[in-house]
Amino acid sequence: MMGGFSKSKWVVLGLVIIFLAFIVIFSVIQPYTQLPEGSVRKINRSWENPSKIDSLTIGSKMPGGPGDTTFAPHLKIPAGQKFYVSVAEPGTWCINEDCGVDGALIQTMGGWLQVEDTYQATDEEFFGLDLPENKHIKSLVIVGNHEGRIAGMFPNRGLKDVLFILRFYPNLANFNFLNGINKFGILKVGGTAPLKPGDSIKSNELDKFSVTKIPKNKKFYIFALQKRKYDDVGIDEPYENKYACILEVGCRYPEPDSAHDFLFEHIEKLGGWFLANDKNNSAMIKLFGLETENVLSGKSSLVALTDAEGIIIALHSGKTMSDAITILSQHPELVDVRKLYRE
Known part of the structure; x- marks a missing residue:
């Protein structure tokens, strides 16, 4: 007996103390556990989402919203984004x-992402981070609704945290939008695509670039049935957006224009090939089981991803070539898109 306690009771008491200590330690470190996606840490929304930071308040116009300045060729942030x-x-x-890749995901979900460098004095002032009362804020993430009104603010968070933060706003960012479908008309995942490596292809636009066959020996192939996104391009002197091909890379109407379309370069680096229909290629549209009128009016669209043999890996209804990098990012077994952004 020790102070009224038997040896067995001391053992039980010791185990209880150890258990309680474990609970306390776990509760402290839990908010800093890494997420499966990578480097983003868990965020306690209650203390990291203030309702006011200087002149920025929930519901007010956000910096970096529709109509604000952005980079060429857009110059102004477009209205009409979902968030x-x-x-x-x-x-x-x-x-x-x-x-x-995170930016590509946001773009696919219908959002607009803009990151400003606080080393630039004008950008720091734009967010109010130059003010003495905000000297403790080194970075800031602001989420806005479709009108560019502030829905949330997260001080001392950055680009790496954005996707996790957006999960607080399912009414704005629909992550289910990234999911593909298993079947679309005559097409199904695991089946052979209507076009495959080595097949002959023909249209007036393809003939201009001497593209007559789908090349072989690519890691993957992307086929898109869609409306031309930009009919006219050019900032100072608008001109018609014309179909373009790079023989061993792919064909499409450049987005947003030929000088700023980096998808050709990206797909080449990843070892793939792509083909989006031109506006007169109704044969390709019908081959994939869509109605020409619906595609050219923008009512329907489809992206099909295949492997090196032409077997369908993914089908995405309602998507376009603008979503290519996002779609590829869902298939790391096929290609690692993150290498595009590694230094």
Whole structure:
């Protein structure tokens, strides 16, 4: 007996103390556990989402919203996006997929991402981070609704945290939109695509570039049935957006214009090939089981991803070539798109 306790009772008491200590330690470290996606840590929304930071308040117009200045060739952030994300952090300056895979995902979900460099004095002032009372804020993530009104603010968070933050706003960012479908008309995942490596292809636009066959020996192939996104391009002197091909890379109407379309370069680096229909190629549209009128009016669209043998890996209804990098990012067994953004 020790102070009224038997040896067995002391053992039980010791185990209880150890258990309680474990609970306390776990509760402390839990908020800093890494997420499966990578480097993003869990966020306690209650203390990291203030209702006011200087002149920025929930419901007010966000910096980096529709109508604000952005990079060429857009110049102005377009209206009509489902949501907007504006980030201020040191040393980063980009929009949408230029910010990496996360930016491509946001673009696919119908959002707009813009990251401003706080090393630039004007950008720091834009977010109010130059004010003495905000000196403790080194970076800031702002989420806005479709009108560019602030829905949430997350100080000392940056680009790497954006996707996790967006999960707080399912009414704005629909992550289910990234999911494909198993079957579309005559097409099904696991089946052979209507077009495959080595097949002959023909249209007036393809003839201009001497593209007569789908090349072999590519890691993957993307076929898109869609409306031309930009009919006219050019900032100072608008001109018609014309179909373009690079023989061993692919064909489509450039987005947003030929000078700023980096998809050709990306697909080449990844070892793939793509083909989007031109507006007169009704044969290709019908081959994939869509109605020409619906596709050319923008009512329907489809992206089919195949492997090196022409076997369908993924089908995405309602998507276009603008979503190519996002779609590829869902299939790391086929290609690693993150290497596009590694330094």
